[in-house]
Amino acid sequence: MSGKTVALPGGRWAISVRKDSTLQRTAWWIPLMSVCCALVFSGIFIAMNGISPFLVYGKMLDGAFGSSYGIGETLVKAIPLLLCGLGVSIAYRISVWNIGAEGQLVVGAIAATAVTIYWPDLPAIAAIPLMVVFGFVAGAIWGLFTALPRTHFQVNELITSLMLNYVALLLLNYLVFEPWKDPKGFNFPGSPMFTLAQQLPSIGGSRLHIGFLFALAAVLLYWVFTKHMSWGYELRLLSANPVAARYAGMSINKQIILVMLISGGLSGLAGMAEVSGVTHRLMYGISPGYGYTAIIVAWLAKLNPFGLILSSVLCGAVIVGGYSVQMIGLPSSMALMIQGSILFFLIGGEVLSKYRFTWSNLSDGGR
Amino acid sequence: MDFTLTLLVAAISSGTPLLFATLGGVLSERAGVINLGIEGMMLIGAVMAYILSVTTGSLTLSIAAGMLAAGALGLLHAFLSVSLKANQIVAGLGITLFATGLSSYLGKPYGGQQVPNSIPVLHLNGLDAIPALGKVFGHLNALVWVSFVAVIMIHFYLFKTPWGLHLRSVGDSPSTSDAAGIRVFRYQYAHVIAGSMLCGLAGASLILVFTPSWNDGLTSGRGWIAVALIIFARWNPVRALLCAYLFGAFESLGFRMQLLENAIPPYFLKMMPYLTTIIVLMFVGWRNRNRPNGQPESLGVPYVREQRV
Numbered sequence: 001m002s003g004k005t006v007a008l009p010g011g012r013w014a015i016s017v018r019k020d021s022t023l024q025r026t027a028w029w030i031p032l033m034s035v036c037c038a039l040v041f042s043g044i045f046i047a048m049n050g051i052s053p054f055l056v057y058g059k060m061l062d063g064a065f066g067s068s069y070g071i072g073e074t075l076v077k078a079i080p081l082l083l084c085g086l087g088v089s090i091a092y093r094i095s096v097w098n099i100g101a102e103g104q105l106v107v108g109a110i111a112a113t114a115v116t117i118y119w120p121d122l123p124a125i126a127a128i129p130l131m132v133v134f135g136f137v138a139g140a141i142w143g144l145f146t147a148l149p150r151t152h153f154q155v156n157e158l159i160t161s162l163m164l165n166y167v168a169l170l171l172l173n174y175l176v177f178e179p180w181k182d183p184k185g186f187n188f189p190g191s192p193m194f195t196l197a198q199q200l201p202s203i204g205g206s207r208l209h210i211g212f213l214f215a216l217a218a219v220l221l222y223w224v225f226t227k228h229m230s231w232g233y234e235l236r237l238l239s240a241n242p243v244a245a246r247y248a249g250m251s252i253n254k255q256i257i258l259v260m261l262i263s264g265g266l267s268g269l270a271g272m273a274e275v276s277g278v279t280h281r282l283m284y285g286i287s288p289g290y291g292y293t294a295i296i297v298a299w300l301a302k303l304n305p306f307g308l309i310l311s312s313v314l315c316g317a318v319i320v321g322g323y324s325v326q327m328i329g330l331p332s333s334m335a336l337m338i339q340g341s342i343l344f345f346l347i348g349g350e351v352l353s354k355y356r357f358t359w360s361n362l363s364d365g366g367r
Numbered sequence: 368m369d370f371t372l373t374l375l376v377a378a379i380s381s382g383t384p385l386l387f388a389t390l391g392g393v394l395s396e397r398a399g400v401i402n403l404g405i406e407g408m409m410l411i412g413a414v415m416a417y418i419l420s421v422t423t424g425s426l427t428l429s430i431a432a433g434m435l436a437a438g439a440l441g442l443l444h445a446f447l448s449v450s451l452k453a454n455q456i457v458a459g460l461g462i463t464l465f466a467t468g469l470s471s472y473l474g475k476p477y478g479g480q481q482v483p484n485s486i487p488v489l490h491l492n493g494l495d496a497i498p499a500l501g502k503v504f505g506h507l508n509a510l511v512w513v514s515f516v517a518v519i520m521i522h523f524y525l526f527k528t529p530w531g532l533h534l535r536s537v538g539d540s541p542s543t544s545d546a547a548g549i550r551v552f553r554y555q556y557a558h559v560i561a562g563s564m565l566c567g568l569a570g571a572s573l574i575l576v577f578t579p580s581w582n583d584g585l586t587s588g589r590g591w592i593a594v595a596l597i598i599f600a601r602w603n604p605v606r607a608l609l610c611a612y613l614f615g616a617f618e619s620l621g622f623r624m625q626l627l628e629n630a631i632p633p634y635f636l637k638m639m640p641y642l643t644t645i646i647v648l649m650f651v652g653w654r655n656r657n658r659p660n661g662q663p664e665s666l667g668v669p670y671v672r673e674q675r676v
Contacts, residue, residue: 045469045472049472049476097456099460149645149648149649149652153648153649153650153652153653153656154652154655154656154660155645155648155649155651155652156598156648158403158456158594159591159594159595159598159644159645159648160645160648162588162591163588163591163592163595163641163642163644163645164641164645166587166588166638166641167638167641167642170634170635170637170638171634171638173634174632174634174635177634178632178634292464295457295460295464296464299457330472330475331471331472331475331583333467333468333471333472333583334468334472335468336464336465336467336468336471337465337467337468337469337472338468339464339465339468340407340461340462340463340464340465340466340467340468340469341461341465342461343457343460343461343464343465344443344447344453344458344461344462344465346461347447347451347453347454347457347458347461348446348447348451348453350451350453351451351452351453
């Protein structure tokens with residue numbers, strides 16, 4: 001243990017900081033603090049361009065939560081973030097660095113659209129479940145493309161999953177610009193609109209669709225499986241002590257494949273929900289980087305299933321807020337800037353969770 | 368010039384940004400720090416070089432700005448991964464995300480303008496006399512020559528100087544190096560920052576040689592390909608040069624096939640560098656299945672002084 005005591009101005013109070021490596025509690029205030037620090041940090045860059053950061057953040061907050069429409073949009077964005085965030089969280093549990101949620105989401109959207117292209121006349125009762133299955137399976141296969149090189153050729157999954165993102169995006173662009181382009185679309189790079197039977201029903205008059213039920217169900221399943229089933233125990237053991245796990249007869253390769261199938265499948269499901277519930281067609285730029293934001297969603301929640309709900313809503317709000325600053329002439333990619341800085345304040349701040357902070361009143365003579 | 372020579376020149380020039388980025392990554396990883404911020408550092412390098420180029424017209428200033436901005440991100444990465452012992456993978460991802468947003472924020476007001484002067488091609492007439500390769504060497508831009516010098520210097524530094532030996536030992540076993548009196552943290556900081564500046568140079572060379580105007584996500588994954596090239600090159604600068612040119616050749620081959628053949632849609636040709644990366648890495652993994660792949664032993668493991676192992 002090492003530490004020091006710093007007297008605060010005035011001399012009556014002091015704060016003592018002690019390193020305590022045995023500290024096990026999760027510091028809930030670190031995610032909160034990192035979001036605040038990230039806003040200040042990004043604010044400096046905004047201010048350097050001569051724009052008031054308060055104006056920008058005010059606009060973002062207003063855009064994301066200022067109206068029922070804004071809240072609806074934020075929740076709509078939170079659905080794919082939650083599904084992808086869950087997907088990457090499961091992989092991160094055994095230190096499989098899946099950063100391919102973006103590509104897995106895109107192929108999920110493509111596969112769901114394929115159902116509408118090749119079987120256009122299915123009734124809703126058949127079309128929707130088929131689209132769900134196609135979306136999930138396509139994402140899972142994309143995940144498998146990352147898992148197999150890792151398990152059989154020791155290829156780092158970071159690189160494969162990321163390369164596959166670019167491949168998926170190019171595949172999407174090919175489809176929406178060439179074979180699947182809507183002939184009645186006035187040259188718009190998108191597939192024909194889905195029929196009502198191929199759309200996920202929305203709730204009330206809002207754009208919020210029942211895809212959020214998938215997301216909540218997935219959260220619940222994740223919680224049950226990782227907390228209350230032996231599989232979760234296996235994952236924990238694998239990440240804590242791979243050598244012991246191997247002696248216990250567990251196969252890391254089997255788990256990597258399983259985890260990547262689920263991870264990819266959930267992202268694929270997010271892609272299905274996005275085309276069927278929100279855009280109602282496959283189109284150019286279907287994802288504003290959901291797959292990348294999902295990484296932040298997962299870390300902000302510290303892989304906790306219920307924390308994921310909160311962090312996905314927060315990151316959804318940042319994306320929606322990012323759109324609303326376009327009205328004052330700023331690029332929406334400001335959202336990425338804020339998200340990136342959240343991530344490094346978060347991991348930088350984690351060092352603080354190893355310290356114990358105590359207040360002491362010097363005038364009492366105590367420490 | 369015939370087809371092969373044109374392709375060779377194209378491979379070398381489009382491989383050069385990859386080479387700079389790979390060399391930057393090699394420096395950082397030799398010190399034991401994974402840098403996944405390469406893509407972001409290239410973007411920041413590109414946008415700063417672009418802004419300085421359209422506002423001042425000076426090549427020197429724009430390259431310096433690109434390198435300094437990326438170096439600043441490198442300082443951040445070193446602070447997070449070396450001082451705060453944060454997860455290096457997440458730190459790098461954070462830097463890439465942040466820099467992607469920041470670069471498009473910075474570049475937006477200048478969008479649509481052309482870079483006034485790009486890196487000049489050095490026509491070295493004396494070299495034309497060399498059979499076959501003379502023609503290639505006569506048509507390379509100035510930065511390619513800089514990259515040759517960089518490869519030679521880094522190779523010499525890594526394998527022929529005491530500092531290089533120290534650096535390699537830091538990457539393999541920081542605790543042993545520390546016990547031997549090598550200043551581990553200083554080495555890590557210096558090489559992460561220097562490597563990041565090379566990534567900034569990679570971004571700057573991209574915009575000053577290839578694309579005359581800024582657009583978002585200009586690097587289109589080249590930083591990530593560089594991360595793969597580091598593995599492919601087995602953390603060795605000379606191999607990095609060969610690997611970068613191989614990928615440069617794939618890139619320009621795709622571009623050329625687009626002009627020659629109408630049968631394959633350009634989307635599929637553009638997939639080539641990404642798919643090649645995966646296939647090449649699978650080949651490397653299969654070939655190295657029973658032997659070490661050259662990776663520094665302590666890569667990615669933060670060194671905590673109190674916990675000597």
